Amino acid sequence: xxxxxxxxxxxxxxxxxxxxxxxxxxxxxxxxxxxxxxxxxxxxxxxxxxxxxxxxxxxxxxxxxxxxxxxxxxxxxxxxxxxxxxxxxxxxxxxxxxxxxxxxxxxxxxxxxxxxxxxxxxxxxxxxxxxxxxxxxxxxxxxxxxxxxxxxxxxxxxxxxxxxxxxxxxxxxxxxxxxxxxxxxxxxxxxxxxxxxxxxxxxxxxxxxxxxxxxxxxxxxxxxxxxxxxxxxxxxxxxxxxxxxxxxxxxxxxxxxxxxxxxxxxxxxxxxxxxxxxxxxxxxxxxxxxxx
Numbered sequence: 001x002x003x004x005x006x007x008x009x010x011x012x013x014x015x016x017x018x019x020x021x022x023x024x025x026x027x028x029x030x031x032x033x034x035x036x037x038x039x040x041x042x043x044x045x046x047x048x049x050x051x052x053x054x055x056x057x058x059x060x061x062x063x064x065x066x067x068x069x070x071x072x073x074x075x076x077x078x079x080x081x082x083x084x085x086x087x088x089x090x091x092x093x094x095x096x097x098x099x100x101x102x103x104x105x106x107x108x109x110x111x112x113x114x115x116x117x118x119x120x121x122x123x124x125x126x127x128x129x130x131x132x133x134x135x136x137x138x139x140x141x142x143x144x145x146x147x148x149x150x151x152x153x154x155x156x157x158x159x160x161x162x163x164x165x166x167x168x169x170x171x172x173x174x175x176x177x178x179x180x181x182x183x184x185x186x187x188x189x190x191x192x193x194x195x196x197x198x199x200x201x202x203x204x205x206x207x208x209x210x211x212x213x214x215x216x217x218x219x220x221x222x223x224x225x226x227x228x229x230x231x232x233x234x235x236x237x238x239x240x241x242x243x244x245x246x247x248x249x250x251x252x253x254x255x256x257x258x259x260x261x262x263x264x265x266x267x268x269x270x271x272x273x274x275x276x277x278x279x280x281x282x283x284x285x286x287x288x289x290x291x292x
Contacts, residue, residue, distance in 0.1 A: 005103040005130035012128060012136065018043045020095040020107045020126045021051040022158060028134055028290040032232060034161040034254035044092050048249060052091035054155035055124060055142065059210070059245070059264040060084040062187050064117075066267035068151050073117040082185045087157070089115060090124055104129040113146060120150035122276070135289040142283075144276040151267055152274045152282060155241075155260035160232055161253055162225040168203040169227040170255065172246060175219060175238070176211035180263070187265045200246065202255065208247045210264055213238035221257055234259070235287040242272060259286055 004011035013024035021043060025033045037048040064075035064085035075085035095107035106127045113121035127139040144150050162170070175198055180188035188210060200207050213219055219238035224231045236259045238244075245258035261284070262272030276282060 001097075001105065003100075003103060003105050003128060003130060005132065007132050008130065008134050010130045010134060010136070012130065014105070014107070014128065015043055016097070016107060017094045019051075019053045019091045019093055020109075021053070021091075022128070023051060025136060025288070027136060027232075027288065030230070030290060031163055032160050032288075034159040034252065036159055036249050036252045036254055048159070049087055049091060049157050050159050052087055052157040053124075053126070053140075054153070054157055054258070054260065055088045055090055055140075056118065056120070056122065056150070056152050056154075057085070057088050057267050058153045058155035058243075058260045058262055060086050060185070060187060061267045062185060062265050066151070068267075069149070075115070075117050084185060084187075089118060091157075095126065098125065103131075110145070120144070120148070121146045122150065122152070133289075135287055138286045138288075140284050140286075141281060142276070143281045144278055147278055149278065150276050152276045153260065153262035153266050153272065154282060154284065155243075155245075155258055155262075156286065157245075157256060157258050159249075159252075159254040159256045160223055161255070162228065162230070162232075165225055165227050165253055167248065167253055169225055170203075170248075170253070171199060171201045171224045171226065172207075172221065172255065172257070173199045173224065174211070174221040174244060174246075175214040175216065176244070177214055178212045179209040180212075181209070182264075188263060188269075202248045206248070207255075209245070210260075211244045211246065212263075213242050213244055215239050215242060223255060223257060229292060231291055233287075233289050233291055235289075237284070240284045241286075 247256040
């Protein structure tokens with residue numbers, strides 16, 4: 001499915017059958033989305049999970065096991081190498097069209113609680129809108145459609161790139177408080193204070209961490225292409241999305257920038273976990289734009 005803003009010329013392409021994933025994005029004439037691993041894997045089995053929707057949990061649940069309201073649940077292990085349940089239930093689910101205009105689309109997935117170890121039905125809606133000022137606004141909305149409360153988190157797993165660049169051309173600036181060092185299962189083990197560091201240069205250090213952000217109603221992450229002196233700005237509320245994963249995969253020139261409402265393994269640690277009451281709605285927005 002393609003959506004285009006006739007005024008700006010910006011356009012995007014969505015794979016509605018694979019998690020409503022964003023597979024192309026062109027803002028200000030620049031192609032911004034990368035799909036690492038796509039030369040060897042279709043999107044539905046790509047181990048890098050490009051552009052995946054992460055919900056009702058983000059990243060990993062250790063050993064796929066968690067407890068909620070005094071009951072224990074065992075999720076399927078879909079990361080067998082590390083023994084975890086990864087990236088929620090909707091990353092590769094089909095979405096149906098709810099509403100469409102020339103420059104906006106709303107897509108929906110109604111999860112019925114069919115996984116016995118996540119028996120909490122909810123409806124998720126994605127809205128993508130290309131604005132007349134050259135931005136992409138994405139709204140994530142989930143409603144608990146069950147009769148009991150449910151554990152919930154939401155995140156997004158895009159990889160961004162700039163054409164004709166190398167890793168040496170790229171850096172990122174944002175406002176973290178700390179980052180998490182992971183154990184052998186890629187579960188946060190230790191929280192490390194960053195002492196005011198806001199810039200990370202990918203050619204100088206390996207970046208693959210969950211970061212806890214300074215709480216701001218308007219948190220801006222700047223992904224910088226130094227070669228062409230331009231930036232991609234990702235705006236989120238870090239009150240609502242207080243975590244950010246930044247991951248630069250080896251062998252690629254893209255960077256995953258992943259806003260999240262909760263930490264990895266929040267189903268066990270409770271760090272950022274949301275408890276949605278029956279009929280309660282979560283709604284959050286992320287905005288992408290190009291600037292200098």
